[in-house]
Amino acid sequence: MLASRRVVLQLAAASALFVALPVVTPALAVDPAQLVQNTAQQVIDIIKTKTGAARQAAILGVLQTSFDMPAMGRSALGTHWNQATEAERTRFLKAVATAEAKAYSERFGQYGGQTLTVGKVTPRANGVTIVDSRLNQTSGQPIKLEWEIRNDRITDVKVEGVSMVMTRRSDFNSYIQNNGGKVEPLVRELEARAAQ
Structure with missing residues (x-):
């Protein structure tokens, strides 16, 4: 049951990113609601017009430009961030962004008619x-x-109340604990996923 719920949440997160990954640079700041609303169409255009490596590269560009990947990576690594060497941190941030871009690119075979409705801004x-x-x-x-x-960049997405950053933290922590308590095996695993 728990594994089934995790799969549903991961698919929902993938769908959320599919429809609403912003392609806005910090220099083009807009109010947060407008940021989320306007960029949904931009991402749909990526999915409609790009496939394979081109789609993955476009999604990676969005992740690097519109999401605060360093802050999200630090948070997802949790207490292990301080234990990692500077080289491991750099490799981790690069590998996690590339692995995420690859995963989302593969999950989104085609646009399925989803739309995003923006509500309350707090x-x-x-x-x-x-x-x-x-x-x-x-x-x-x-x-x-x-x-x-925060600062015109997305720092987390909660799907039905479940934080994607905290979900990654749980996954990464489990992997590190199962591999000798070191960050290096996780970095190698993410690099391998990104290279597949």
Whole structure:
């Protein structure tokens, strides 16, 4: 049951990124709701017009430009970040972005008619803004998405209340613990996934 729920959440996260990965540079700052809404169409265009390596490269570009991958990576690695060498950290951040781009590129075979509806925008402490939205499916119930934005970049996405950064942290921590408590095996695994 838990494994089944995890698969559903991962697929929902993949769908969320498919529809709403922003392609906006920090220099083109807009209000958070507009950022999420406007970029949904841009990502759909990537999926409609690119395949294979070109799609993966375009998604990687979006991840590197629109998401705060260094902050997300540090958070996902948790306490292991401080244990990692500077070289391991650099390799980890590169490998995790490339592995994620590859995974999302493969999961999105084609556009399935999903749309994103932006709802409430809530400013929080420390410059964080939360944007509530719903991913509307062509069939089935909408999926609730909550975007965390700081400095015009996405720092987390919660799918039905489950943080994708915290899900990665749990996965990475488990992998590290099962491989001698070291970060290096995780980095090698992510590099291997990215290279496949």
